[in-house]
Amino acid sequence: MSFVSIDFETANKYRDSACAIGIVIINEQGVREEFYSLINPLMEFDFHNVYVHGITESDVIDAPTFEELWPTIKGYLNNHLLVAHNASFDMSVLRACLDRYRLDYPKLEYLCSVMISKQVWPGLPNYKLNTLAELHGIQFAHHHALDDARVVIELLLRANKETEVTSVRELIDVIQISCGKIFERSYITPKAKRNKRTVRSRGVKNYHL
Structure with a gap:
């Protein structure tokens, strides 16, 4: 069940402007490790982004750059399965930075918890992280990178329980999703496979996927 949740916040509209990162790792024994850091993007902050996450230019003056943090970050990501909410955003930030x-690309596969949530809990009004957290009674500080990464872990664990599986690998096999990958100058996105299957969830109706 070992996997890694990751979340970025950005200083402006540019994907290479990462200003915070949150990472949560959980292994087969359920032991968690967490990493959080502000990042100095060496560029201006947009007022809209500041409004969303509350991080300002003055907050990151003494923070390390992404390049300085990369040896630490890479150690968490390399050869692991990553999960992010709206993963296309976080993976594009990672690639842009x-x-x-x-910097050399890590070897990794990744999943999107939005896609997983749509398969496990169909028919919701939307699949925003705060909506899903409220549905499951999870309290958190939205748009704080570490808190967001923690919620993604909780959602995956609850999806495992509801579909009666013991690992994320087993979960994606049951709900028929393929992993994405990133490469230098290219990427493959996660995809829902064409074959439809029935997921039998514990204590809830069967979902036809």
């Missing part, structure tokens, strides 16, 4: 500093 790697490209900006000309």
Whole structure:
């Protein structure tokens, strides 16, 4: 069941402007490790982004750059399965920051918890992280990178329980989703497979996927 949840906040509209990162790792024994850091993007902050996450230019003056943090971050990501909410955003931030500093890409696969949630809990009004957290009674500080990463872990654990599986790998097999990958100058997105199956959930109606 070992997997890694990741979340970025950005300083402005540019994907290489990461200003905070949150990472949560959970292993087969359920032991968690967490990592959080502000990041100095070495560029201006947009007022809209500041309004969303509350991080300002003055907050990151003494923070490390992405390049300086990368050896630590890479240790958490390399050869692991990553999960992010709206993963296309977080993976694009990761790729843009790697490209900006000309850093080697890690070897990893990734999943999107939005896609997983749509398969496990169909028919919700929306699949925003705060909506899903409220549905499951999870309290958190939205748009704080570490808190967001924690919620993603909780959602995956609850999806495992509801579909009566013991690992994320087993979960994605049951709900028929393929993993995404990132490469230098390219990527593959996670996809829902065409074959429809019935997921039998514990204590709830069967969902036809």
